Amino acid sequence: MGEALLASLFIGLASWRIASLLHTEDAFEWLRRWLGIWPDEDGYPAIYPDNIWGKVFDCFWCLSTLVALPVTVLVVVLSGEHIWKAPLIWMAASTVAAWGEKWSMKSHSR
16 A cells, blocks of 8 residues: 555656646647637736636646546556556545645745
């Protein structure tokens, strides 16, 4: 069980980082624009289209949960963990990613 908790922690941190890149950082501005997401005057995403991708990108927790899914599957398959642990690891990783964003927003108020 310890391995699953450690995997959840690392997957959660990786998912938080990937979701952060996708959600607000300059590296993926081209993707956000392609999806119809436009920045405000400070450069932060502000205008989201009324479609599924606009809704997912508007909610960081939703985006990080979506990102955590393929990362979890990849890690579970490559590590040889029992497949029945994947949903538990995924949900724990999503929680870690959400906590990461909450902590990040407190330390970097915009």
